[in-house]
Amino acid sequence: MRSEIEKEYLLKAVDAFGKNFFVLSPDFKILAAKSGITPDKTSLTGKICHKFFFNRETPCPCCPVVTIIKTSFPALHHEKKGAIDPNKISCIFAYPVLEKGKLESIVVMDFDLPTLGDLEDKLQRPSVFLQKLIVSAPDGVIAADKTGKILFFSESAAKITGHTVEEALTDLDIREIYPPGGAQDVMWFLRKDGFGPKGKLKSFPVELLSKNKAKVPIYLDAAIVYEAGCEMATIGFFHDLRDEIKMQDTLDKTKLKLLEAEKMASQSRIRAIIESLPTGVAVTDLHGRIILMNPSFRSLLEIEESLEIGGYSSDYVEDKELCDFVIKVSRHSNEYTGDAAAFELVLSKDKYLMIRGRPVVGEKNEKLGAVVTCVDISNIKVLDRLKSEFLAKVSHELKSPLSTIHQQLALVLGDMAGEAYEKDLKILARAKERTLGLISLIGDLLDLSRIDVGTFFHEPGFAQIDDILQKTVLFLGDMAKSKNQTLTLKLSKRPFPSILADSLAVESVFGNLITNAINYTGNGGKIRVEADYSDKHVRVSVKDNGIGIKKENLDKIFQRFYRIKEKSTRYTTGSGLGLPIVKELLDSMSGDVNVKSTYGKGSTFTVFFPIKNNKPSK
Structure with missing residues (x-):
């Protein structure tokens, strides 16, 4: 049994509940009801529910109470239409109160507990x-x-x-x-x-x-x-992200493998191309070891097939100069940076090879080694020799009659002095000058042909620069005096060292430079020749105050047959071969030449001879 306090609080809870409900007897009498169920708070106890709420003599259609009386189970009023006043109670859900299995009363509510549960x-x-x-x-x-x-x-x-x-x-x-x-x-x-x-x-x-x-x-x-x-x-x-990073890493590795495979395939193609080239090709590492060599390279240098790659050039060829050349190019020596360096190899009287080498650098400018190519130039050499021999023969055949004509013109001019008209003398003098120019041209052609075939030089010996300069200046002094020019020579007070060179070649260098200075300097001009030396070079300069050279012509004056064509040079006889001869002779002696010139003011040509294997000074 519940205590009075429990009953009191239960009643308060029922009255506070927001929904209406009441208790009926099996004969539809109201036994109890929530407080305030009607607006006027009329007591409902003892009243018949259907009469009070709906003014009906019989229960409402589909009344859940009728269902409970019949079945003793909870029931719902599912009928949505009928005389249900919204201001009055709506019998929506009812459930039985049983006592020892017998229906004692019925609780009627205006809400559906199962529906609320379903809504929740x-x-x-x-x-x-x-x-x-x-x-x-x-x-x-x-x-x-x-x-x-x-x-x-x-x-x-x-x-x-x-x-x-x-x-x-x-x-x-x-x-x-x-x-x-x-x-x-x-x-x-x-x-x-x-x-x-x-x-x-x-x-x-x-x-x-x-x-x-x-x-x-x-x-x-x-x-x-x-x-x-x-x-x-x-x-x-x-x-x-771990799986994605792992997947990306796997993808990157796969890409790298594909790139490596493509690179290897590309390298294989390049190797196949190099192998099939008619030009000999060899690749060296930074130390000069040969890491690739195609069949043409082996064939041209007569390297046996049994010799495997990986050795130094000295393991394959005996020529010391060629081996030194390959080593220096591979190690990126300062001598061979930039354009491809060249080396001519003579294997026999009839076989010549042109060896070219170029240093190889990587993407990050790191030094990797070198590429060396080899080309057979024997046929070119034969043609060049034939050309030079033909040129020498023709030049010789022309020089003799021209010399005779020149001498005869000189005799005629001497005999006619005071007898011929001045106009005739000028014509004959001009003919003599032109003849002398042709003789000079032929002499230059003969010099070039001898340089080309290698017969210009004698066996190199010790040459004394100061002696050669004094003789050359003395010899050309008369030519300068004929134009009222001043030709001077200034030598270092120190004794000059002897240099290892061909004296004839050195004399030709000085002769061409001083002759050019006289020809391109006007009457009354000055030509100054100076010579001194350092630890490494003997330096000789030829300075004039002549017509000078324009800047755009400076890089062309050492080309064969190149002459500057302008008003100031129209009456100057020349072949365009003097300076090329100077350049080629100096190259053959490991020397050098440079020029500084201001147009209209004059030029200075400076030549350098290396001091090596010199004997003591005089």
Whole structure:
């Protein structure tokens, strides 16, 4: 039995309940009712329900009480139409009160308990669905309050971090799943206005710290949850990037392998092309070892097939100069940087090879070695020799009669002095000058042909520069005096060292330079020849105050047969071969020549002879 206090509170609870209900006897009499069920608070006890509420003599159609009297089971009033006054009670649901299995009374309500339960279920169903969706998501989900306590921790989050859901919800702080300072960085990013609207999801890569302290790369979509403008919690959805990184790494390695395979295929194609070239090709490393050599290279240099690559050039050929050339080019010697260096190799009287080498640098400008090519120029040499022999023969055949004509003109001019008209003398003098020019041209052609075939030089000996200069200046002094020019020679006071060179070649160099200076300097001009020396070179300069050379012509004056055609040179006899002869003779002696000139003011030609294997000075 309930106590009086229990009964009192139960009655208060019934009266406070927001729905109407009452209790009937099996004969439809009202035994009890919730307080305030009628607006005027009329007592309902003892009244017949259908008479009082609906003014009916019989129960309402589909009355749930009638069903309970028949079945003793709860019943619903499913009829939606009828004389149910909305201002009065609606008998929607009823359930029996049994005493020892016998129907004692019936409770009638104007609401449907099963329907309410169903409505609550429907209301809860989306929330449960969403929860199940989050829990089953492959990406991790974590929510925490503003103190750092974890409120939600999905199974995927547990799998990624190594913490169990129970551990996370009871013992784990949100800061512990980030490396030191990581949580503060995330919050700074979420609060920053520049990365998206306040309270919206923001995405960025970050690292988590697993239970075993390993860093896990993730992509985080997170937001701060606000209520009334205050931060209440954070929620984050994170995607584990380890598989993607691993996949990307595998992809990169696959790409690298494909590139390597393509590179190898390309190298194979290049190797096949090099192997089939008619030109001999060899590749060396930085130390001068031969790492590639095609069949043409072997054939031209007569290298046996049994000799494998990997050795130095001296392992394949005996010529010391060629071996030194290959070593220097491979090691990127300063002598052979830039354009391809050339070396002519004479294997026999009838076989000549042109060897060219060029240093190879990598993409980062690192030194890798060199490429050496080999071409048979024997036929070119034969043709060149035939040309030179023909030129020498023709020049010789022309020189004799021209010399005779020149002498005869000189005799005629001498005999006619005082007898002929001045006009005739000028014509004859001009004919004599032209004849002398032709003789000079033929002499230059003979010199060039001798240079080409290698017969210009005698066996190199020790030449004394100062002696040769004094003789040359003395010999050309009369030519300068004929134009009222001053030709001077200034020598160093120190004794000159002897140089290893052909004296005839040195004399030809000086003769051509001083003759040019006299020819291209006007009457009354000055030509100054100076000579001195350093530890490495003997230096000789020929300076004049003649017509000079324009800047655009300076790089052409050493070309064969090139002459500057302008008003100032119209009456100057010349072949265009003097300076080329100077250049080729100096090249053959490992010397050099340079020129400085100002148009209208004069030129200075400076030649350098190397001092090597010199004997003591005089």
